[in-house]
Amino acid sequence: xxxxxxxxLLILFHVYVQVAVGTYxxxxxxxxxxxxxxxxxxxxxxVASTTAPSQYFHAGDRVNIVNxxxxxxxxxxxxxxxxxLTVVTNPATxxxxxxxxxxxxxxxxxxxxxxxxxxxxxAVVEDLGFVAVAQGFAGVSTDTGHNDTSGGxxxxxxNDEAIIDWSWRAMHVSVVVGKMVVTTYYQQAVNKSYxxxxxxxxxxxxxxxxMFPGDFDGVVIGSPAxxxxxxxxxxxxxxxxxxxxxSTRWIPAATWQNLIHNEVLRQCDGLxxxxxxxxxxxxxxxxxxxxxxxxxxNSTNCLTSTQVHALMQVYSDYIEANNTFxxxxxxxxxxxxxxxxxxxxxxxxxxxYYERYFVMNDSSWHVSQLNLAAIQLGDRLDVGxxxxxxxxxxxxxxxxxxxxxxxxxxxxxxxxxxxxxxLYYNSVKSFMQANALGDIDNxxxxxxxxxxxxCKVPSIPLDKRLRLANIT
Ligand SMILES: *[C@@H]1O[C@H](CO)[C@@H](O)[C@H](O)[C@H]1NC(C)=O
Ligand SMILES: *[C@@H]1O[C@H](CO)[C@@H](O)[C@H](O)[C@H]1NC(C)=O
Ligand SMILES: *[C@@H]1O[C@H](CO)[C@@H](O)[C@H](O)[C@H]1NC(C)=O
Ligand SMILES: *[C@@H]1O[C@H](CO)[C@@H](O)[C@H](O)[C@H]1NC(C)=O
Ligand SMILES: *[C@@H]1O[C@H](CO)[C@@H](O)[C@H](O)[C@H]1NC(C)=O
Ligand SMILES: *[C@@H]1O[C@H](CO)[C@@H](O)[C@H](O)[C@H]1NC(C)=O
Ligand SMILES: *[C@@H]1O[C@H](CO)[C@@H](O)[C@H](O)[C@H]1NC(C)=O
Ligand SMILES: *[C@@H]1O[C@H](CO)[C@@H](O)[C@H](O)[C@H]1NC(C)=O
Ligand SMILES: *[C@@H]1O[C@H](CO)[C@@H](O)[C@H](O)[C@H]1NC(C)=O
Ligand SMILES: [Ca+2]
Numbered sequence: 432x433x434x435x436x437x438x439x440l441l442i443l444f445h446v447y448v449q450v451a452v453g454t455y456x457x458x459x460x461x462x463x464x465x466x467x468x469x470x471x472x473x474x475x476x477x478v479a480s481t482t483a484p485s486q487y488f489h490a491g492d493r494v495n496i497v498n499x500x501x502x503x504x505x506x507x508x509x510x511x512x513x514x515x516l517t518v519v520t521n522p523a524t525x526x527x528x529x530x531x532x533x534x535x536x537x538x539x540x541x542x543x544x545x546x547x548x549x550x551x552x553x554a555v556v557e558d559l560g561f562v563a564v565a566q567g568f569a570g571v572s573t574d575t576g577h578n579d580t581s582g583g584x585x586x587x588x589x590n591d592e593a594i595i596d597w598s599w600r601a602m603h604v605s606v607v608v609g610k611m612v613v614t615t616y617y618q619q620a621v622n623k624s625y626x627x628x629x630x631x632x633x634x635x636x637x638x639x640x641x642m643f644p645g646d647f648d649g650v651v652i653g654s655p656a657x658x659x660x661x662x663x664x665x666x667x668x669x670x671x672x673x674x675x676x677x678s679t680r681w682i683p684a685a686t687w688q689n690l691i692h693n694e695v696l697r698q699c700d701g702l703x704x705x706x707x708x709x710x711x712x713x714x715x716x717x718x719x720x721x722x723x724x725x726x727x728x729n730s731t732n733c734l735t736s737t738q739v740h741a742l743m744q745v746y747s748d749y750i751e752a753n754n755t756f757x758x759x760x761x762x763x764x765x766x767x768x769x770x771x772x773x774x775x776x777x778x779x780x781x782x783x784y785y786e787r788y789f790v791m792n793d794s795s796w797h798v799s800q801l802n803l804a805a806i807q808l809g810d811r812l813d814v815g816x817x818x819x820x821x822x823x824x825x826x827x828x829x830x831x832x833x834x835x836x837x838x839x840x841x842x843x844x845x846x847x848x849x850x851x852x853x854l855y856y857n858s859v860k861s862f863m864q865a866n867a868l869g870d871i872d873n874x875x876x877x878x879x880x881x882x883x884x885x886c887k888v889p890s891i892p893l894d895k896r897l898r899l900a901n902i903t
Pocket of ligand 10: 706
């Protein structure tokens with residue numbers, strides 16, 4: 432045996448012993464890692480290429496990144512390499528999307544794709560940091576195929592390629608390319624791959640489960656905006672139940688937060704056995720508004736019959752002409768936040784933008800034009816095939832793939848009725864049962880979270896909260 436080989440074996444033995452007893456510190460490991468990161472390039476014509484020099488962050492370095500859709504400013508992250516890519520989402524047209532991969536030095540061998548929010552337009556750097564890298568995952572996030580800073584023409588207007596990217600394609604392609612890049616970077620294949628996302632991210636996650644069942648082993652979604660063609664009109668419908676502010680149906684924020692919320696708690700809170708300000712099952716309460724309805728002997732601090740009508744509609748299913756079900760209503764109990772959302776003083780920006788620039792292609796389309804025909808047009812077009820409502824998820828959940836789907840929803844969700852989550856879950860359950868595709872309880876579970884708002888657990892510090900549920 433050569434002396435050099437002997438020496439190498441000796442070194443390896445020492446390293447082995449030190450690793451075994453947990454004292455080994457690799458010589459200048461982070462500098463080596465930093466050099467490897469900064470030198471890293473990925474170029475595959477027609478598929479993807481790195482668009483900026485990869486950046487290395489040592490543990491505790493300040494990570495301060497801002498894009499049109501997300502931002503992070505933290506000195507609490509472990510060491511990682513930030514890789515920025517352009518991925519080709521449609522080789523026939525050379526359409527591209529931006530993607531970021533954050534690759535931790537101490538990799539846990541697993542891959543985590545992060546879902547987006549709203550109409551996006553930037554990678555979710557916040558969750559790449561606090562959710563992926565902080566827990567040792569190699570994280571990927573897409574900008575959904577457009578850069579949402581264009582002050583001029585709205586990006587979706589007659590832009591089918593961009594709409595398709597936002598709807599599902601940019602995510603799927605970023606995941607496929609992301610796994611290849613991770614494998615190249617670490618010289619080791621991904622052991623398991625996961626997805627986490629809420630709201631739009633929930634919709635993207637369901638789209639993956641339904642269209643690309645092989646992409647993930649496990650998928651976590653929250654309050655998905657998966658029925659795009661219905662949740663958007665419903666948002667506008669809820670707006671118009673109380674708006675405009677100077678109408679007789681308007682209910683001021685203080686009335687929601689004091690008079691209404693207190694009466695809801697008085698009637699409903701104790702039904703679950705604990706008066707804690709949280710309704711464990713809001714659907715169990717048969718709320719009666721009469722105690723807070725104005726009458727001839729009391730017309731102060733009360734609701735007029737017009738306001739009561741609006742209030743009860745907010746809590747009811749949205750049924751359009753010809754008895755057509757559109758969407759479930761808000762749930763009792765979330766009144767502290769409802770005035771900051773759909774029953775606030777302005778029309779939902781996201782929903783109006785969707786109707787104007789995805790569906791109608793008419794920048795002057797007005798909420799007053801919302802009717803059954805408009806919703807049916809949206810259903811027929813299903814622009815970008817953004818709807819993620821297929822109840823057949825057997826290719827994901829069943830053998831040979833055996834994927835698992837976890838779904839949570841806050842029962843005080845102020846932006847998407849929790850009923851929508853139950854509706855999708857139940858549609859899958861009955862479809863799988865009716866087609867003898869198995870008991871979904873082993874593969875798909877819905878967790879309704881009492882008191883939780885849209886994708887957020889309030890009053891928990893940001894970095895801890897993100898481990899529970901990523902931000903919408
Ligand atoms: C796409 O890009 C490639 C390489 O730059 C080019 O050869 C090809 O013509 C482009 N295709 C389209 C449809 O623009
Ligand atoms: C991936 O899994 C294999 C087999 O369990 C294990 O040996 C390997 O260390 C894992 N890779 C990483 C990076 O954790
Ligand atoms: C997106 O827009 C920002 C702000 O205008 C700009 O700095 C950035 O370069 C743009 N990114 C792409 C990929 O066009
Ligand atoms: C609006 O434009 C999109 C994208 O080009 C198209 O798919 C859709 O059919 C158009 N909508 C109407 C109502 O024509
Ligand atoms: C409400 O205000 C708008 C302008 O802000 C005005 O056009 C409209 O006439 C008002 N409606 C009522 C009922 O006062
Ligand atoms: C009128 O009704 C409101 C709401 O129930 C209540 O807070 C208030 O005490 C009542 N006032 C009188 C004089 O009954
Ligand atoms: C009038 O409202 C008050 C509370 O606002 C209630 O106590 C009283 O019973 C109501 N009277 C009638 C006739 O409904
Ligand atoms: C309701 O249904 C009837 C019969 O199909 C149809 O003629 C009518 O146009 C529908 N109304 C609306 C508002 O869609
Ligand atoms: C459900 O999806 C699977 C896999 O895509 C397919 O083979 C099967 O035919 C579908 N079942 C029904 C009842 O549509
Ligand atoms: Ca309670």
